Amino acid sequence: MAILIDGRAVAKEINENTAERVTRLANEGIIPGLAVILVGEDPASKIYTRMKDKKAKKLGIHSVLSVYPDDVRQEELLHDIRQFNEDKMINGILIQEPLPDHLDGNELLNAIDPHKDVDGFHPYNVGLLYSNANENYPVSCTPKGIMSLLKHYQVKLEGARAVVVGRSILVGKPMAALLENANATVTIANRHTRNLSEITRQADVLVVAAGVKHLITGEMVKKGATVIDVGIHRLEDKTLTGDVDFESVAPIAKMITPVPGGVGPMTIATLMEQTVDLTEWSHNG
Amino acid sequence: MAILIDGRAVAKEINENTAERVTRLANEGIIPGLAVILVGEDPASKIYTRMKDKKAKKLGIHSVLSVYPDDVRQEELLHDIRQFNEDKMINGILIQEPLPDHLDGNELLNAIDPHKDVDGFHPYNVGLLYSNANENYPVSCTPKGIMSLLKHYQVKLEGARAVVVGRSILVGKPMAALLENANATVTIANRHTRNLSEITRQADVLVVAAGVKHLITGEMVKKGATVIDVGIHRLEDKTLTGDVDFESVAPIAKMITPVPGGVGPMTIATLMEQTVDLTEWSHNG
Known part of the structure; x- marks a missing residue:
């Protein structure tokens, strides 16, 4: 049976570290600030x-939640x-996504100062x-949080075969880039991929962010792989499950994230961590 | 024996098309302009x-070649x-790369207006x-030229397994992105990759941009694959050769680029094409 990757525990550690960093900044008279736009x-x-607002405040981050009616004009935003x-x-x-159809989300995103782009979505x-790049920049929080999990559990990435299933701009694509930058050999599978199981079975590290319930089953996973499940689906009995069929995959994997309690808690923790990163970077030039 | 992908012929077609577009623009009083900075x-x-300067002029593009001494100051550039x-x-x-060590190439690149970034290297x-993105933007010319070759030879990319060997910012990485955007299932191999031949043998489309002479030999290629060789090396007898061992790969591949005369001629043709793209885009808002 695989080792369970405990996202709640790692997120807690990150949050504790973030709170300490906020305290250190406060001693210099600096309070990190986060603005969240909700339409x-x-x-x-x-x-x-x-x-997000609650967690920020709890960690000592100045949080502004800006709420707009459904029919807000692009110009106002x-x-x-x-x-x-x-x-x-x-x-x-x-x-916060999704935005109403009348708004041009790309134009809004491009209007954010890249140095304040805490989601890391700016082109x-x-x-x-x-x-x-050999400089500081923000990265999409879910894949960045997954990198923290992999680091915490000392998963070797250099030279490893990594397969990312799904290629969203929020998760799949930046995940592939982070694994690539860590010197893994990365394959991205998408909905056009033929013989998906042939590809997933080659993965030492398998990250599944397809949005398809139980897409990955035991026979699609290599013995001893590390399996990261980004999916989240609610079953009829109200319990949560992922893109990975935990029951059949857990006996084959070396390590696996549960749903819930795996990737989920890492995203907000990483968002807070990155808010403090941006604050420090802006004060260090 | 594989079909030879004739880069010279496709580049010629692109250049003819570019010259026609330049003529059409001239009728509207618009002359595309290219500035090349050489240090x-x-x-x-x-x-x-x-x-580049000569080709631009030949096609009717206004070309400015700005030459600086080796010790030019960053501020002047x-x-x-x-x-x-x-x-x-x-x-x-x-x-033009490479730049002398005392210059900060990233800062110079970032200073270029992204709408005039004809190399497509701006972050x-x-x-x-x-x-x-669902909008017009420039892309690194060598991989963009390879996409033109693949299109010309009607190589099916959707659902195909594509392997890119090498991950430079100029070729490997944008190549992988273009293949991904064409709905291939893409793997990037790098110098940390173990069992390279196991990976290359899965490729329906194999693009080799590793900078290693004859890295890819016949037994590393799947029967019927399309093989694109970006490498260029000069042998002792002065003849040119690539990253692919043509002699052993050609009998196995379905299509293959020769060196020289494959990818090489496409890069400048694509640069000229993209100069006209940028001109048209800037005038169409």
């Missing part, structure tokens, strides 16, 4: 933004983003990630 | 920049790049490529 009434978005760009109290800005930061 | 006395760089950014006669700006454009 409309999407219930999940309301929950997520409230969680652009104006407010530019204000946050200028605001010395704000170090990280994020726009400039994506470019730095793919170029493996 | 120092590197013999290869001098040859390349002269080739930054100043001139900013002038080219403002110059309405200039649509594409490129900095903003790299980010758009990796995000598969």
